[in-house]
Amino acid sequence: MGINLRTLLEPETITLEELSGKIIALDAYNMIYQFLASIRMKDGRPLTDDNENVVSHLMGLLSRTSNLLKTGIKPVFVFDGVPHPLKESTITYRIMRKKEAMEEWKKALSAGDMERARSKAQQTSHFTHEMVRETKHVIELMGIPLVQAPSDGEAQASLMTAKGEVDATGSQDFDSLLFGSTTLIRNITMSGRRKMPGKHHYKTVNIEKIRLPELLKTHEITHEQLVDMAILIGTDFNEGIKGIGPKKSLKLIKKHGKLEEIMVETGYEIEHFQEIRNIFLNPMASDDYELIWKKPQIERLVELYVEGHQFKESTIKKYIEKIEASKPAHRQIRLDFF
Amino acid sequence: MLHIVGKVETFRELVDVVLTVVEEVKLVFNPEGIRIRTVDPAHIAMVDLTLGKEAFEKYEADEMEVGLSMNKFSKVLSLAEAGTEITLKIANETNEVVITFGNLERKMILIDTANLTEPKMPDLKLPATITVQAHEVRQAIKISMDITDYISISVDENRFILENSGDTGSAKLELLKEKLEELECESPITSMFALDYFSKMIKSIKKSELVRMHLGNAYPIKVEFTIAGQNGMVTYLLAPRIES
Numbered sequence: 001m002g003i004n005l006r007t008l009l010e011p012e013t014i015t016l017e018e019l020s021g022k023i024i025a026l027d028a029y030n031m032i033y034q035f036l037a038s039i040r041m042k043d044g045r046p047l048t049d050d051n052e053n054v055v056s057h058l059m060g061l062l063s064r065t066s067n068l069l070k071t072g073i074k075p076v077f078v079f080d081g082v083p084h085p086l087k088e089s090t091i092t093y094r095i096m097r098k099k100e101a102m103e104e105w106k107k108a109l110s111a112g113d114m115e116r117a118r119s120k121a122q123q124t125s126h127f128t129h130e131m132v133r134e135t136k137h138v139i140e141l142m143g144i145p146l147v148q149a150p151s152d153g154e155a156q157a158s159l160m161t162a163k164g165e166v167d168a169t170g171s172q173d174f175d176s177l178l179f180g181s182t183t184l185i186r187n188i189t190m191s192g193r194r195k196m197p198g199k200h201h202y203k204t205v206n207i208e209k210i211r212l213p214e215l216l217k218t219h220e221i222t223h224e225q226l227v228d229m230a231i232l233i234g235t236d237f238n239e240g241i242k243g244i245g246p247k248k249s250l251k252l253i254k255k256h257g258k259l260e261e262i263m264v265e266t267g268y269e270i271e272h273f274q275e276i277r278n279i280f281l282n283p284m285a286s287d288d289y290e291l292i293w294k295k296p297q298i299e300r301l302v303e304l305y306v307e308g309h310q311f312k313e314s315t316i317k318k319y320i321e322k323i324e325a326s327k328p329a330h331r332q333i334r335l336d337f338f
Numbered sequence: 339m340l341h342i343v344g345k346v347e348t349f350r351e352l353v354d355v356v357l358t359v360v361e362e363v364k365l366v367f368n369p370e371g372i373r374i375r376t377v378d379p380a381h382i383a384m385v386d387l388t389l390g391k392e393a394f395e396k397y398e399a400d401e402m403e404v405g406l407s408m409n410k411f412s413k414v415l416s417l418a419e420a421g422t423e424i425t426l427k428i429a430n431e432t433n434e435v436v437i438t439f440g441n442l443e444r445k446m447i448l449i450d451t452a453n454l455t456e457p458k459m460p461d462l463k464l465p466a467t468i469t470v471q472a473h474e475v476r477q478a479i480k481i482s483m484d485i486t487d488y489i490s491i492s493v494d495e496n497r498f499i500l501e502n503s504g505d506t507g508s509a510k511l512e513l514l515k516e517k518l519e520e521l522e523c524e525s526p527i528t529s530m531f532a533l534d535y536f537s538k539m540i541k542s543i544k545k546s547e548l549v550r551m552h553l554g555n556a557y558p559i560k561v562e563f564t565i566a567g568q569n570g571m572v573t574y575l576l577a578p579r580i581e582s
Contacts, residue, residue, distance in 0.1 A: 331579060332577065333579070336460070
C-alpha cells in the first residue's frame with residue numbers, strides 16, 4: 001500500500017508524450033495489483049481464460065505497456081524480492097483484509113448489490129507465483145528489461161533513479177520518495193478515464209510528476225526528516241501513530257527536528273524506528289542487470305495470448321500493432337563523446 | 339584596459355548568439371578582436387565566435403579575459419534605440435565594465451573567469467556540406483515544431499532534407515541541388531537533432547544570412563555563418579540524437 005503523502009504535494013501534471021525517450025523504472029508488483037484490482041467484469045470478478053486462470057494482469061500488461069512503448073518510453077520492470085521481516089506484519093494484515101473482502105463480496109453478490117460486490121472484489125486481488133512467472137515472460141517477449149530486487153522493488157527502482165541510471169520511478173505509491181528517488185511518476189499505467197469507487201461517474205486521471213528536491217525545498221525539510229515524518233504516519237514497515245497524518249507530522253518535524261525529539265516530547269513510542277529509517281535511507285538494491293531493450297517477439301506474444309489464454313485476436317490486435325510501431329527512442333549524446 | 343565603441347546592433351548579435359547556449363560567458367579580448375568559445379551545461383551545444391575589431395567604431399583592447407552576464411548585458415542593450423552607439427570601458431586593476439550610451443551609465447561587476455571554462459572544439463570529419471539561406475531552415479523548423487521534439491537532417495548528392503514525424507503527422511523541407519548555394523555530398527548522410535536546441539541556434543541567425551552546414555552520419559552538425567556585416571564569424575556545434 002505504501003504511505004499516502006498526497007496532501008503534501010502539488011504534483012505537476014504532464015502528458016505521456018513528455019516522457020518519450022525517458023527510462024522509467026516501474027514497480028511491477030504495484031502495477032500488476034492495479035491491473036488486478038481494476039480490470040474486472042461487471043460483477044467484480046477478474047478476467048479469466050477458458051481454464052479459469054486469472055488474466056486481468058495479462059490484459060493490463062499488454063494494453064498499458066504497448067501504449068508506453070509506442071510513445072517512445074523505455075520501461076524497466078522491477079520485481080520485489082524477499083520482503084523485509086518488518087513488512088511481513090503489514091503483508092499479513094493485507095491477507096486478512098483479502099479474506100474479509102472475499103466474504104463481503106460473496107454476500108454482496110447474493111444480495112444483488114453489484115456496486116458493493118465490485119468494490120469488495122477489487123480488494124481480493126491475488127498475485128500467484130504462476131502469474132508472476134508469466135508476467136515476467138510477457139515482459140521478456142516485449143523486449144523489455146527486467147530487474148529482480150533483493151528486497152523491496154520500489155527501493156531498487158528508487159536507487160536506480162537516484163543514481164541516474166533511469167530517469168524516473170513509476171508507481172502509484174509515494175514510497176519511492178522515501179527511498180530517495182528524485183523523480184516519481186504516478187498514474188503512468190492508469191491515465192485516462194477511471195471509475196470512482198461506489199459512484200457511477202468517471203474521472204480523468206492525469207499523469208503526475210513529483211520531484212523530491214522540490215518537495216523538500218517547498219516544505220523546508222531534509223530527506224531524513226521526510227522519512228521520520230513517514231514513520232510517524234505509518235509505513236509498510238510500521239503502524240504509525242493514530243491520528244497523525246501528513247500535515248500533523250510535518251508540523252511536528254518542523255517543531256522538533258527529528259523523531260527522537262518528537263518521541264520525547266509526545267511520549268509516542270515507535271519500535272524499530274532506526275531500522276525503518278535505515279531501510280529507507282540505505283535502500284537495498286542489486287546492480288546485477290542490463291538496461292537493454294530488445295526487439296519484441298511478436299509471434300510468440302500473440303501465441304501466448306491467443307493460444308495460451310484464449311484472448312481474441314481482434315481484441316489484442318491494436319496493442320500488438322502499437323508494440324510493432326514502437327518508436328525507437330533516441331538518445332541525446334554529448335559533444336565530448338566525439 | 340579596454341575601450342570599445344560599437345553600434346547596439348553589433349553587440350546584440352553577439353549576445354543573441356551566446357545566449358542560445360549560456361547565460362554567463364568568458365570573452366577573450368586581444369588587440370585584433372573578441373573571441374568566445376562556450377558550451378551549454380548539458381554539453382550538447384557549443385558556440386565559437388570571433389568578432390574582429392573592424393566591427394566596431396572604436397576598438398582598443400589588451401589581451402584579457404572578461405567574464406560577463408549575457409542576460410544582464412542584454413537587458414541593458416534593450417534600452418538603447420536602433421543605431422545607438424554603446425561604449426564599453428574596463429580600466430586596469432578594476433573588476434567592472436562601465437557601459438555608457440546616451441545619458442545612461444551602467445557598471446557591471448565582472449564574473450570570475452575561473453568558473454567559466456573554455457571547452458575543447460572536437461575535431462570532426464563531416465563529409466557533407468551544404469549552404470542555404472537561413473530563412474529556408476527557419477521555415478522548416480516552424481513547420482516541424484508541434485510534431486515531435488527532434489528533427490532529422492539528410493543530405494545526398496542531389497538534395498537536402500529536413501523532416502520529422504509524430505502522432506499528428508509529419509513535416510518536410512526538401513531543397514534540390516539547384517536551389518542551394520552549395521551542396522557537396524558523396525554518399526547519403528542522416529543525423530537527428532533535438533528540435534529545441536536546433537531551433538534556438540537557427541533563430542539567432544538573420545533570415546537573409548547564408549548558413550553553411552557540415553554533416554556526418556549520426557555526427558554533430560557544424561553550422562557556420564557571419565555576423566556584424568561579415569566582420570564576425572560564428573560556428574555552432576550541436577550533438578546528435580542517436581537511436582538506442
